[in-house]
């Protein structure tokens with residue numbers, strides 16, 4: 001990631017809103033438009049809210065992505081929360097330990113082009129998502 | 135930035151502004167159920183046309199508003215989901231389930247008024 005990266009501390013619900021607004025702005029500067037901007041903002045909203053709900057505190061790092069002459073956006077969401085014991089389960093539609101819909105993680109993966117999740121119980125969770133301008 | 139609730143006849147109308155936090159959305163839910171009770175409203179219209187992100191939490195809250203107001207005898211119609219937002223909701227796997235939706239305010243009011251006629255017929 002580069003000096004263009006935007007760091008957003010995620011501690012409470014209003015931070016979820018500012019993270020997705022900042023992400024949308026940066027995505028727009030990278031050349032994304034219309035539907036893609038909405039998909040990116042929604043994916044950011046889901047991973048940021050998971051930090052507030054399940055980890056309490058964490059951070060989003062949003063920055064431009066480059067591959068050859070392709071432009072995109074990278075979103076890193078990390079926390080030192082409780083971690084996820086079974087990632088495969090957490091990535092399934094409808095799995096929730098929070099009595100919610102269980103769509104945030106699998107939905108974010110569908111909305112982005114690349115999605116990686118690393119998590120260790122007691123150590124925290126890191127999600128890296130990327131989307132490329134079409 | 136609380137959400138203003140307008141009253142038109144027996145219908146309550148709430149316009150959700152962009153950038154609403156989870157907490158503010160929950161406040162709207164409480165305020166609406168209180169207003170339905172107080173004003174004996176028969177219908178609730180929630181205008182989301184200014185909303186650029188409808189995520190899992192927002193959808194769940196709107197569904198819950200609809201269920202709560204139904205228990206109090208009023209129906210809820212969600213109005214103005216933008217095409218991009220609808221597309222993102224589908225990608226997420228979100229549905230409005232049993233929440234009625236309409237394209238614009240007039241359609242929503244017409245739906246609720248039609249409902250009132252049927253209900254009066256049963257009285």
Ligand SMILES: Nc1ncnc2c1ncn2[C@@H]1O[C@H](COP(=O)(O)OP(=O)(O)OP(=O)(O)O)[C@@H](O)[C@H]1O
Nearest residue numbers: 050054083090096097098100101102103104105190
């Ligand atoms: N950052 C995190 N730290 C710890 N656990 C997490 C984190 N993010 C997700 N999880 C776990 O993964 C599960 C699935 O997450 P996901 O976002 O898909 O669903 P949800 O948050 O339960 O519901 P929804 O997002 O639909 O409101 C959560 O219920 C939670 O147990």
Ligand SMILES: [Mg+2]
Nearest residue numbers: 046050104105
């Ligand atoms: Mg979630």
